[in-house]
Amino acid sequence: MKILITGGTGMVGSAFNNIETDHELVLVGRQDYKLDQIEPAKWMMQDIKPDAIIHLAAQVGGLKANMDYAGDFYRNNIRINTNVLDAAKIFEVGKVISLLSTCVYPDAATYPLIENQIHDGDPHSSNYAYAYAKRMLDVQSRAYRKQYGCNFITAIPNNLFGENDNFHLENSHVIPAMIRKIYEAKLNNKDVILWGDGSPLREFTYSQDLAEILLFLLEHYDEPPPINIGNTHEVSIKEVAQTIVEILNFEGEIIWDTTKPKGQFRKPSDNSKLLELGWREENYTNFRKALTNVCQHVILKYPHLRGIE
Numbered sequence: 001m002k003i004l005i006t007g008g009t010g011m012v013g014s015a016f017n018n019i020e021t022d023h024e025l026v027l028v029g030r031q032d033y034k035l036d037q038i039e040p041a042k043w044m045m046q047d048i049k050p051d052a053i054i055h056l057a058a059q060v061g062g063l064k065a066n067m068d069y070a071g072d073f074y075r076n077n078i079r080i081n082t083n084v085l086d087a088a089k090i091f092e093v094g095k096v097i098s099l100l101s102t103c104v105y106p107d108a109a110t111y112p113l114i115e116n117q118i119h120d121g122d123p124h125s126s127n128y129a130y131a132y133a134k135r136m137l138d139v140q141s142r143a144y145r146k147q148y149g150c151n152f153i154t155a156i157p158n159n160l161f162g163e164n165d166n167f168h169l170e171n172s173h174v175i176p177a178m179i180r181k182i183y184e185a186k187l188n189n190k191d192v193i194l195w196g197d198g199s200p201l202r203e204f205t206y207s208q209d210l211a212e213i214l215l216f217l218l219e220h221y222d223e224p225p226p227i228n229i230g231n232t233h234e235v236s237i238k239e240v241a242q243t244i245v246e247i248l249n250f251e252g253e254i255i256w257d258t259t260k261p262k263g264q265f266r267k268p269s270d271n272s273k274l275l276e277l278g279w280r281e282e283n284y285t286n287f288r289k290a291l292t293n294v295c296q297h298v299i300l301k302y303p304h305l306r307g308i309e
């Protein structure tokens with residue numbers, strides 16, 4: 001199959017460069033086709049003629065960017081998703097897998113997060129615009145399936161990390177921010193200050209595993225409801241920091257600034273649907289191993305990393 005991957009220059013998209021597969025993968029980024037406009041979305045289908053699409057392109061960011069640019073996050077994501085699904089319908093693409101995120105779940109969800117809860121209440125106020133745009137991707141996928149018979153599915157990953165992550169200090173997620181802070185503290189012989197007390201538990205999925213799972217879904221999942229696909233192994237923020245300290249041989253102190261918010265204690269999700277399809281827990285890369293890969297990449301490339309240059 002010829003598989004088009006939108007968002008191919010991003011963190012998840014670039015993980016497909018290391019995947020061994022018999023499929024032909026065509027990765028595209030924003031410089032190839034600006035998908036917030038319909039014409040480039042149609043040109044993309046005309047040029048590539050894909051059998052299937054893994055749709056990753058999105059405006060993605062950390063807490064501050066989501067709050068400061070809520071309007072842009074909503075408009076751009078709604079446009080990108082609408083255009084990609086519309087163009088895929090017009091060009092009769094056989095299957096589209098689109099990514100949602102566990103942050104689309106209601107703020108007052110019951111745990112573990114199960115797929116049928118995603119529209120049950122407001123998402124967290126810090127990223128409601130991004131989250132509602134993502135919820136509409138589920139609505140559009142199901143509506144096009146119902147009216148036009150399109151095989152459009154959606155998958156829900158939890159917190160992702162990987163080599164080509166965004167290492168911007170204000171705009172990044174917890175793992176790249178911590179790696180950068182600890183690595184720079186090591187280079188400058190300083191201690192490092194991290195927010196909160198490190199007690200919250202989080203689930204993290206390695207971008208490389210996500211790429212494998214999306215190819216797995218291409219062959220094993222054709223149902224309208226979204227499917228949770230993240231690694232449900234929980235790690236405390238303190239454990240993440242300690243593991244990075246060990247990998248980077250950081251000899252300074254970690255100072256936890258408990259005056260700063262630490263976030264919700266747990267946000268576990270349920271991936272039993274994925275496991276029922278035949279994906280196995282042991283297929284996820286060991287957390288320390290995945291984190292080691294990312295830290296080694298940082299050591300090799302620093303400061304030439306996304307979000308630093």
Ligand SMILES: NC(=O)c1ccc[n+]([C@@H]2O[C@H](COP(=O)([O-])OP(=O)(O)OC[C@H]3O[C@@H](n4cnc5c(N)ncnc54)[C@H](OP(=O)(O)O)[C@@H]3O)[C@@H](O)[C@H]2O)c1
Binds near residue numbers: 035058080159
């Ligand atoms: N990162 C996470 O923790 C996380 C968690 C859950 C779900 N997700 C979802 O996973 C998917 C991939 O995320 P990621 O972390 O890989 O994001 P990323 O690294 O920020 O990559 C985003 C990709 O989208 C492309 N893009 C952005 N605006 C575009 C536009 N207007 N037209 C065409 N392409 C555009 C970017 O192209 P350029 O590089 O050329 O700008 C880039 O390839 C997204 O759908 C995201 O919502 C991510």
